[in-house]
Amino acid sequence: MTSAGRFLAAGKVAIAGFAHSPVTRVEQMPLGVLTIETIKGAVADAGVTLDMIDGFSTASALVSSSGRDVVDGIHTVSSDWVVSQLGLEPRWVVGFQGIGQVSASFMLAVEAIASGAVDYAVVHRAMHNPSGSYHANPMVEAHGSAQWEAPQGMWGPPTYMALPYMEYLQRYGARREDLAEIVVAQREAGAAYPWSYWKDDPITVDDYMSARMIADPMSILDCDIPVNGVAAFVLTTAERVRDLPNNPVYVRGSAMGTRRSSNMLADFAMDNIIAGGKHTASKLWQSSGLRPDEVDVPQIYDGFSPVLWFWLEALGYAPDGQGYQFAKDPVATAGMTFRTGGGSIGTGRMHGVPQLLETYLQLSRRAGERQLNRADVGIACHGLPHAGAAIALTAEPN
Amino acid sequence: MPPTPSAAPDRAHPPKPIPVPDEASAGFWEATARNELAIQGCQHCGHLMHPPRTMCTGCQSTKPAFEWKVVSGRGRVRSWTTIRQALLPAFAADVPYTVAMVELYEQAGLIMTGQLHDIDLADITLDMPVRAEYTELSQGVKVPHFVPVTT
Numbered sequence: 001m002t003s004a005g006r007f008l009a010a011g012k013v014a015i016a017g018f019a020h021s022p023v024t025r026v027e028q029m030p031l032g033v034l035t036i037e038t039i040k041g042a043v044a045d046a047g048v049t050l051d052m053i054d055g056f057s058t059a060s061a062l063v064s065s066s067g068r069d070v071v072d073g074i075h076t077v078s079s080d081w082v083v084s085q086l087g088l089e090p091r092w093v094v095g096f097q098g099i100g101q102v103s104a105s106f107m108l109a110v111e112a113i114a115s116g117a118v119d120y121a122v123v124h125r126a127m128h129n130p131s132g133s134y135h136a137n138p139m140v141e142a143h144g145s146a147q148w149e150a151p152q153g154m155w156g157p158p159t160y161m162a163l164p165y166m167e168y169l170q171r172y173g174a175r176r177e178d179l180a181e182i183v184v185a186q187r188e189a190g191a192a193y194p195w196s197y198w199k200d201d202p203i204t205v206d207d208y209m210s211a212r213m214i215a216d217p218m219s220i221l222d223c224d225i226p227v228n229g230v231a232a233f234v235l236t237t238a239e240r241v242r243d244l245p246n247n248p249v250y251v252r253g254s255a256m257g258t259r260r261s262s263n264m265l266a267d268f269a270m271d272n273i274i275a276g277g278k279h280t281a282s283k284l285w286q287s288s289g290l291r292p293d294e295v296d297v298p299q300i301y302d303g304f305s306p307v308l309w310f311w312l313e314a315l316g317y318a319p320d321g322q323g324y325q326f327a328k329d330p331v332a333t334a335g336m337t338f339r340t341g342g343g344s345i346g347t348g349r350m351h352g353v354p355q356l357l358e359t360y361l362q363l364s365r366r367a368g369e370r371q372l373n374r375a376d377v378g379i380a381c382h383g384l385p386h387a388g389a390a391i392a393l394t395a396e397p398n
Numbered sequence: 399m400p401p402t403p404s405a406a407p408d409r410a411h412p413p414k415p416i417p418v419p420d421e422a423s424a425g426f427w428e429a430t431a432r433n434e435l436a437i438q439g440c441q442h443c444g445h446l447m448h449p450p451r452t453m454c455t456g457c458q459s460t461k462p463a464f465e466w467k468v469v470s471g472r473g474r475v476r477s478w479t480t481i482r483q484a485l486l487p488a489f490a491a492d493v494p495y496t497v498a499m500v501e502l503y504e505q506a507g508l509i510m511t512g513q514l515h516d517i518d519l520a521d522i523t524l525d526m527p528v529r530a531e532y533t534e535l536s537q538g539v540k541v542p543h544f545v546p547v548t549t
Binding site: 133136137138139140141142143144145146147148149150151152153154155156158159162163164166167170171212213214215216217218265266268269270272 | 412413414415416417418419420423448449476477478479480481482483484485486487488489492495497499501507509510511512513523524535541543
């Protein structure tokens with residue numbers, strides 16, 4: 001029996017291993033070199049060798065609004081760059097450009113393995129922190145989409161994100177104090193995460209409430225901190241992974257948001273985020289055959305802290321306007337980003353990596369002291385609900 | 399580092415970014431120069447779009463035909479943000495300033511942003527009515543902003 005929208009390769013592709021570099025504000029070595037080192041680490045962790053890897057995928061975009069030059073191997077690291085430096089001749093090398101980044105590039109690899117195009121794939125994500133302010137841009141002429149924003153003094157994702165955050169507070173009577181509790185939990189979880197920039201560095205509610213404001217109601221602590229860092233995953237088939245050392249984690253389904261239009265600012269209206277996010281969620285539940293209450297480890301995305309509320313409502317964990325109250329329930333939210341792993345706010349701007357990695361670690365029973373008792377089903381979300389993507393993972397193949 | 403030539407732009411105090419009209423946007427900036435707000439409308443279905451596009455997202459016609467519809471410039475505040483750290487150095491001296499997301503009355507979901515002037519922060523409310531006014535950035539180039547509609 002098949003149902004509409006169901007992922008037919010569910011349980012056929014597994015994560016075999018991973019590696020994560022240290023994360024730093026200032027790079028310790030060229031990003032490309034760190035990427036190669038991390039990929040080698042992931043391959044070793046998975047119990048395979050580099051010559052066995054016949055597929056490479058990444059999302060390499062540097063999502064900065066600064067308008068600086070971008071050089072592959074220095075500011076971004078494409079799979080093409082990796083393969084050329086290593087002198088490999090894999091069967092399959094692709095990249096994903098867009099806002100679903102980690103999730104979408106991961107699913108490209110999953111689909112290549114499921115189809116038989118690839119036996120073993122490496123998916124990496126390399127993040128560069130530009131010197132100076134991440135989004136600051138000294139433009140004097142506003143061309144293209146910038147003409148609708150820059151002449152008004154509107155610039156950069158933190159200011160866009162302030163708009164739905166403010167709309168949410170105003171419409172539902174939520175307050176910054178409500179988010180303070182969640183960001184504090186986020187940083188507490190991040191303080192216990194081995195690759196966190198904020199390792200052993202939690203904050204208090206007072207820290208949050210007195211943080212420097214960027215664009216009301218967004219403060220500096222509502223934005224994940226830009227870092228240099230690389231993560232890599234090794235994927236293979238369910239058959240091959242049985243012979244490898246780590247507990248496999250299987251891909252159950254996925255979904256992509258489609259509201260990635262050119263009209264960025266209109267897409268940041270709160271209603272558009274939630275309505276589009278409900279489409280993403282509905283595709284995720286259809287693809288995976290799962291229900292929200294079956295997910296033990298819902299690693300929702302939090303690169304900007306209010307996005308947590310939007311994901312909770314889009315995914316169906318809370319009705320519209322009640323995500324901010326639901327988030328405060330420590331039992332109902334035990335496996336979520338802000339209780340374990342720490343997500344992006346708690347660990348640093350690795351885009352969808354913290355969410356995907358914590359889901360993998362919990363389901364493969366590799367989360368150490370953070371290990372949840374019940375961790376059989378997880379989802380890893382990335383980006384805004386209407387524009388991002390999500391992957392469903394399981395500890396068993398079916 | 400070589401010495402900075404005197405003709406080089408002053409990076410610490412750059413001028414405000416000037417919108418550069420293109421094929422799709424020229425009509426918008428021609429209208430603001432006349433103190434009018436004009437929105438791209440589809441001649442097939444009447445759908446209004448901002449920013450202007452190459453194809454109508456209302457009827458998806460593959461024979462696009464557009465006209466500039468002068469609108470009232472009035473709408474309601476969907477949201478706003480008060481910028482306290484300017485990511486554009488040209489606005490560093492202006493902080494704090496407020497940018498509003500305004501839904502124009504002519505069509506549900508027709509959203510544009512602009513600075514919100516002539517109001518105390520504490521007095522801004524969701525759905526408050528506003529209307530467009532225009533600031534001259536350089537000769538012949540005017541950028542719309544919004545002000546409260548007082549009854």
